[in-house]
Amino acid sequence: MGLLTPLAVKIGAISWMPKLLPQIVWFDTRLQRATKGKVTVLDIAGLPNLALTVPGRKSGIPRTTPLLCVPHEGGWLIAGSYFGGPNVPLWVGNLRAATTATARFDAVDHEVTWREVEGEERAEMWQVMLRTWPNFAKYEERTTRVIPVFYLQPA
Numbered sequence: 001m002g003l004l005t006p007l008a009v010k011i012g013a014i015s016w017m018p019k020l021l022p023q024i025v026w027f028d029t030r031l032q033r034a035t036k037g038k039v040t041v042l043d044i045a046g047l048p049n050l051a052l053t054v055p056g057r058k059s060g061i062p063r064t065t066p067l068l069c070v071p072h073e074g075g076w077l078i079a080g081s082y083f084g085g086p087n088v089p090l091w092v093g094n095l096r097a098a099t100t101a102t103a104r105f106d107a108v109d110h111e112v113t114w115r116e117v118e119g120e121e122r123a124e125m126w127q128v129m130l131r132t133w134p135n136f137a138k139y140e141e142r143t144t145r146v147i148p149v150f151y152l153q154p155a
Helices: 005-012 017-034 090-097 119-132 135-142
Strands: 049-055 062-068 070-072 075-079 101-105 108-117 149-154
Touching: 005 135, 049 075, 049 090, 062 075, 062 090, 070 119, 075 108, 075 119, 108 119, 119 135, 119 149
Parallel strands: none
Antiparallel strands: 049 062, 049 101, 070 075, 075 149, 101 108, 108 149
8 A cells, every 4th residue: 555545545435436437547548558567547546456468258359457456365356346337347258258367466477367256255355355445335335236356366
């Protein structure tokens, strides 16, 4: 966590924040290009993050998505929250269709295996994730869907 993390948590809790997601993604994409992938908006916010690369389920073309992550027991927890929007993020469907993926964490690429956590285990992992990003609880309130949680581990 960094100095700007408390500010990021406050901004992330704003109810109209999901409407700015396209602009945030646009800015983050340009920031990553300018820094050759070394800096993301999540880095500036002082939050743990990874770049998940998964082949598109229809095209097969590798797609990379920067995601807030929670390091956990030698792997990483990620959530398909999309700020609590009504739709599941596209990367979730791609990951569900893939057998492996790549996660870039702390400038190191890791081939990873993954599994979607459900039931009691999901509830436990959700509590772990809330300690890093309490706004996941707000996202859960904003949507009627169950936010998918995945556990990635180095292969």
